[in-house]
Amino acid sequence: MTEGHHFFTSYALVQELLKSKVALVGTIRRNKPELPPKLLQVRQRAALSSLFGFNKNTAAVSYIPKRGRNVLLLSSKHRDPAVTEEEKRKPVIIADYNHCKGGVDNLDKVVGSYSCRRMTHRWPQVLFYNMIDVSAFNAFVLFTAVDPSWKQAKSLRRRLFLEELGRSLVSAKIMRRKHPPRTPAVSIVADIQASAAAPDTGTTASGSAPDTGTTASGSTKKRGLCWMCTGKKKKSTTTCIRCEKFTCREHQIPCCRFCWMN
Incomplete structure (x- = not known):
């Protein structure tokens, strides 16, 4: 048996679950067209009263816990209009629903x-x-x-x-990356690639050089002044991949993968 949320409970869902031999007990919204009009009527109904509706494999119940409020449930498990013997005389459908809804x-x-x-x-x-x-x-x-x-x-x-x-889930994708991202995630990428480095060759599984504190794109955890700024020097965490000097974003040149490898 499964318990349904009122946003998803419907007669069509009940029939679909029955094909897999799964019963459903759940609250249902009053705007569902499959509900009989009599179950939606609240006026002139006494508090703690119940009204049931049945077809060949589905039961619907309308329970009035207090005047003006209507609780609607749909069930493919129950086949009789039974109510509990407690003071509030709740239908057995609602009692079973309350017993199981803690899982959801x-x-x-x-x-x-x-x-x-x-x-x-x-x-x-x-x-x-x-x-x-x-x-x-x-x-x-x-x-x-x-x-x-x-x-x-x-x-x-x-x-x-x-x-x-x-x-x-991401390790396989990261190992196939040839260039680390220019985001704070670069340290995670470097750690995963370094952990897969072959100890005898000193290279990673992707064929790149071992981690020495500077990634292939020149991103480091340290910050330094850009050596190309003429006025007020800007701080940067990125270094040139060749001279390893700090360069700010203004003095960086985008490079495609082919040119970077050559």
């Missing part, structure tokens, strides 16, 4: 702690970010289930796992 709430909480999401107005991109977050969390759950002793003494196991996961 907990997933939203843990995914929000470490997320790759960025501000965007494009809904496919939002969906893509959520797929990555959920997949990364599922990978962490499976990995720790297979190896429970992995970094068990650490309090931030999931963060450490995500760091290793991210590094493993």
